[in-house]
Amino acid sequence: MKTVPVDDQSCGWYQILPEPQPPRVLAGHQKADWVVVGGGFVGLASARRLAELRPNDRIILVEALRIGQGSSGRNSGFVIDLPHKRDLENPDINFKRKIIGLNEAAIQSLEEVVTRYSIDCQWSRAGRYQAAVGARGIEYLNKYKLLLKNISHPHTWLDRAALARVLGTSYYEAGIFIPTGILMQPAALVRGLGQTLPPNVEVYESSPIVSFDRSAGKFELKTPQGSIVCPKLLLGTNVYSAEFGFLKSRMLPVMTFASITRPLTLREFDADGGKENWGLTPADHAGTTLRFTSDRRLLIRNQYRFAPDYASSESRRAAVRQKHREGLTNRYPHLRDVEFEYTWGGVCGLSRNYTAFFGKVDDGIYTSACHQSVGAARGTISGQLLAELATGQDSQLLSDMIAVSGMPAANPPEPFLGVGVRTRMKYEAWVSRSEL
Ligand SMILES: Cc1cc2nc3c(=O)[nH]c(=O)nc-3n(C[C@H](O)[C@H](O)[C@H](O)COP(=O)(O)OP(=O)(O)OC[C@H]3O[C@@H](n4cnc5c(N)ncnc54)[C@H](O)[C@@H]3O)c2cc1C
Known part of the structure; x- marks a missing residue:
């Protein structure tokens, strides 16, 4: 090994x-x-x-x-019942129903264990916001709305003002609230x-x-x-x-990164004017995930790196923390001095x-x-x-x-794989920059 x-x-x-x-x-x-x-x-x-x-x-x-x-x-703590974007785009409605049924069974069994053993992990049926900042995000959001409609999944469209009342920031142009799905503290x-x-x-x-x-x-x-x-x-x-x-x-071992603040004080939280305990995923998949936890910490997740070594260095995390700082300050200028307590990366298994x-x-x-x-x-x-x-x-x-399920596609050999994945990620980060 x-x-x-x-x-x-x-x-x-x-x-x-x-x-x-x-x-x-x-x-x-x-x-x-x-x-x-x-x-x-x-x-x-x-x-x-x-x-x-x-x-x-x-x-x-x-x-x-x-x-x-x-x-x-190490993840962002969403237990999502819906298929991920690519599966949701699958024209076969039965395929999507099967995935939803499987994910719902997962949520039910996790919830049974959490309840039976009183696992203290901020488990809550808080649902999820899917939101967009700029034109590219809005385009994705409209597509997502259509996909949800096609499977008759409950959702509510929120404009900038309605979203700001929850998030405490007017940064997002629009969003969709999906009442299903769980938020939790993953570790x-x-x-x-x-x-x-x-x-x-x-x-x-x-x-x-x-x-x-x-x-x-x-x-x-x-x-x-x-x-x-x-x-x-x-x-x-x-x-x-x-x-x-x-x-x-x-x-494809791909690392993505998250940073979390210390708990906000009540005064900082009041200044937001938002609610506690929500989670937001980006309409544009290369965008930013955001959470405000029930213990009043803000979490931000974005940035991707091809990680065949499954690891990240301290200097890499410091560079990511800087990007996260910018992302958080853009959304919450009054929190610009609230430090991140931790920044980390985690590896996802993706396939082409x-x-x-x-x-x-x-x-x-x-x-x-x-x-x-x-x-x-x-x-x-x-x-x-x-x-x-x-x-x-x-x-x-x-x-x-x-x-x-199926067989993940075979990757091209190195160095073509590394060059290809890195180029694709750079491109995605560039076209999605308004959503970061
Ligand atoms: C930052 C981030 C945010 C994410 N957000 C979400 C989210 O909100 N919702 C969601 O559903 N998913 C999310 N994901 C993806 C999710 O975390 C993964 O899909 C999930 O963890 C995969 O679970 P797993 O059990 O397959 O693998 P892993 O969690 O990777 O577990 C594999 C385990 O095997 C162990 N292992 C490996 N090799 C050995 C060995 N040789 N000997 C002994 N043990 C070994 C590892 O230490 C590890 O604990 C996110 C991922 C990251 C990194």
Whole structure:
């Protein structure tokens, strides 16, 4: 394995949580019936469902970092029921209905766990604003409105003044409010999901799998201090699946960045004149995501970078922070001196044909990966269904998941890939500059 995940301690969502108990690190030689690698949305949902389906089996979940430090804990915290833009443009209405049904099932099952275990993660059915700043954004917003109408999804058009009453800024020309979907604190949710797994799942953290072999129909996974032999493997490793030899040269590891402020004071908040606890996604996909959390922090997310090394340097984050500063000051000039407490990057698994993979990759090995930037819902439901597939279950949701998944397109070889992706990103950033 060439690269394993390393945490850079930069993710605000994780850093503001209380210090966790020390990790249980994998040591010695273990045998298990099932190993789930990865403690993100996919891995956690796979392990939980597997534990229900195989209550007497020994199930081990291994995570390289602390649970919550990976991309699933680094995102903007939207659990979205709607298909992402490309899927929404698909002319087949049944295809879109299947995705919505799957995402709704994900939301329902996450909500059940959050409620049952009182996971403190700012979970709220707050809906979502999709908004536009300039002409390009408005064009996308109008298209989006039409797409929502085509699937009869509830939504309300808001003009600049109506939007300003919520957001506390007149920066946006127009927006659409979609009352469905969830806002949450991702690191808190993911940590909570990890802490509430059924007792027949043994969780090992800070235990990167550094090598992976197969012999006599069994897999041997090694970590720096231990190893596990198992006959069945579920990979919830998203872009890192390539390190295990799967979906190689099919995923595009793309990093996007977020910054979060300290909590605003009541006076700063009053000056906004807006409401608490809302989330806004950009009508133009290359634009800016914005959130105002229930603990009164502002989060801004934009900027993309091709990240075959899955990492970002401190100097890169400093440059991004400067861009985020400009973005926030444009929207809230009176908050120009409110510092960002944290700036971080996280890797998304994208594909050139916008297709996610779900299924068997080899005898005894299953994975679900490449959920573009909507992995909270899609990762959760596909993780659950991966456990069902691997244990030979049959259900309508499983058929639907298979129907909406596919094979991510093969990438061109380097250096063409890197040059192509970087050029495309620069172009997108340029044409979408009014939305940043
Ligand atoms: C800044 C940002 C904002 C985003 N916003 C949203 C959003 O608002 N809503 C949304 O739905 N999606 C969003 N996304 C995308 C979303 O975070 C991902 O789609 C999702 O996290 C994918 O989940 P996953 O379980 O497939 O993978 P991951 O979360 O990447 O989990 C994979 C896990 O595998 C572990 N792993 C990898 N290799 C090894 C190894 N060798 N040994 C052990 N463990 C290993 C990793 O450490 C990691 O924890 C965003 C992403 C980013 C970066």
